[in-house]
Amino acid sequence: MDFLVIELAARDRLTSGGAELIGGAWRLASASGGAVSVAVLGENVAEACRGAVAFGAGRVYAVESPLLVNYDAERYLAAAELAARESGASAVLFVADAFTAELAPRLAYRLGTGAVTGCVSLTLSPDGELLLNRPVYGGKGMAEMAVTRLPAVATVAPGSLEPAQMGGSRQVDAAPLRLPDQPESGEVKVLEVRPEESEGVRLEDAKVVVSGGRGLGEPANFRYLEELAAVLGAAVGASRPAVDAGWASPGMQVGQTGKTVSPELYIAVGISGASQHLAGMGRSKHVIVINEDPEAPFFKVAELGVVADYREVVPLLTEKLKALSH
Amino acid sequence: MHVVVCINHIPDPEAPAKLFKLDAATNRPALLRANRVIGPFDENALETALQLKDSAGAKVTALTAGPATTVEALRKALAARSDGAVHVKEDQAAELDSAAVARLLAAAIKKLRDVDLVLCGRQVGDWDGGQVGPLLAEELGFACVTLARQIEPARDRAVRIAKEVPGGIAVVEASLPAVVTVTNAPTNQLRIPKVKDVMAAHRATISAWSGAGLSLDVSELADNARVTVRRMFIPDSGGQVELIQGESDEEVAEELARRILAMKVS
DSSP states (O other): OOOEEEEEOOTSSSSHHHHHHHHHHHHHHHHTTTEEEEEEEEEEOOHHHHHHHHOOEEOOOOEEOOTTTOOHHHHHHHHHHHHHHHHSEEEEEOSSSTTTTHEEEEEEETTSSSSEESSEEEEEOOSOOOEEEEGGGTEEEEEEEESSSSSEEEEEOOTTSSSOOSSSOOOOOEEEEOOOOOOOSSSSSEEEEEEEOOOSSSSGGSSSSEEEEEOOOOOGGGHHHHHHHHTTTTTEEEEHHHHTSSSSSGGGSEEEEEEEEOSSSSEEOOOOOHHHHHHTTTTEEEEEEEOOOTOOGGGGGGGGEEEEEEHHHHHHHHHHHHHHTT | EEEEEEEOOETTTTSSSGGEETTTTEEEOTTSSSSSEEHHHHHHHHHHHHHHHHHHHHHEEEEEEEEEGHHHHHHHHTTTTTTEEEEEEEGGGGGGGGGHHHHHHHHHHHHHHHOEEEESSSSSSTTTTOHHHHHHHHHHEEEEEEEEEEEEETTTTEEEEEEEEEEEEEEEEESSSSSEOOOOOOOOOOOOHHHHHHHHHHHHEEEEEGGGGOOOOHHHHHHHHHHEEEEEOOOOOOOOOEEOOSHHHHHHHHHHHHHHHHHOOO
């Protein structure tokens, strides 16, 4: 089975998610006698194309155009469709994010096929059918899905697949594909893009994340978490109910519809542990849960738990960490 | 401005995991004891529409496709003061793939004729695919904007939207007609209806349409699914937590601090 990984080169180099997709696709392609191609779409794609080769792509398509800026969905769709048709692959994969969530279904529509979003693993059935596996009902169930037409289009959650190993030494030249000049449709004009305001460590990069939920009781109590985070060099996250209540900014939301984090240590304070939240932090290495309610479902997935009033325990923990690490 | 909000009636996503079972015969979820609610992001979309009604005099129509019981979701939308409701009554709707649901809803929206803006939740809280909105835009040939936190009317038949993009926020202007999917924000939590509006919603007549009435054969749509479920299972819920206990909070905090430092994570 032939795969096409579509990489959006927003940051001028191959993303870790892209390397994971190449790795996942390569394992399935080798098992089924197929190949892996990578298409890099963006304003400047050279560096990401080199990265794709280094991670073992058999063929690389470069769709480079000054039109591919600012998350202009129509133009990225045209570029993705061009690459998908050119490659003739049976499966087209994207890294799941806020942009590809829109691109994947629309691309599938234009290719006359179907898409599966938010996959966490890809497998081959005994008779060689590609199975796209994803959590449903907030992670309470898992579904193995198949697309009945070709190509299958899928988005895969970052952190789900083992990345490819670096070290492709072969010489592969990127094949340029020319994006036709499109008159601006004017349907959706991007006026401004601004990075999410975040103080301190970025959630996605943090080795330690301290998150709070509605169990904190009031918004001002996030300060307890900020003090703890400062000692640990951690980022502060929040559950969706805490964001909905206006206690934390939307950029802090961890969960299926917020950020996906996989830190070394995740400390959850006053979060019940709805499966939607767990879907965003399930790959954390160590999990500590502090909650007054011993029945909170979060304890089921924790390594260490404390059943206590966090207002007492968290400030003491901050103090002890300060004292012990000196 | 005529705003159509697509809503879904789903088992409460907050229901405890132990209520989630698979029906052995069909290998599909059996959630008989969970309450049914409007999808949480559909609520955000509905509130956004109602705010456009308040600020710009928009007419709001709630639309859903599903079995007879789905009408409860429409009554809630009416209680929150939507102007009208349309029920595409199809028992099979829940088994259709996103492409087929989009075809069904697009046919209903075309029949409503004068629609300027279609709002959907960013994803329904059951299967969370998030595909129906973008597919509706393709079906209808409307402009498409996803993950909106806020929508305001703009000049010249357009709306201004603050939306999520990877790593940040974009402000875009979309010409109407458009399909916009809505994500949660502190400003779009669904209002609490007034008692008299709840009572009026219970008496309201709700238009019931069908696939056939929209010239679509729903069982054919089901048979020609583009995406299909091969198997479902319930994942393991994980291991055993070790509870840290002590004579005092101080002792607990000290032990926890030692254990964190032993993890050597920072």
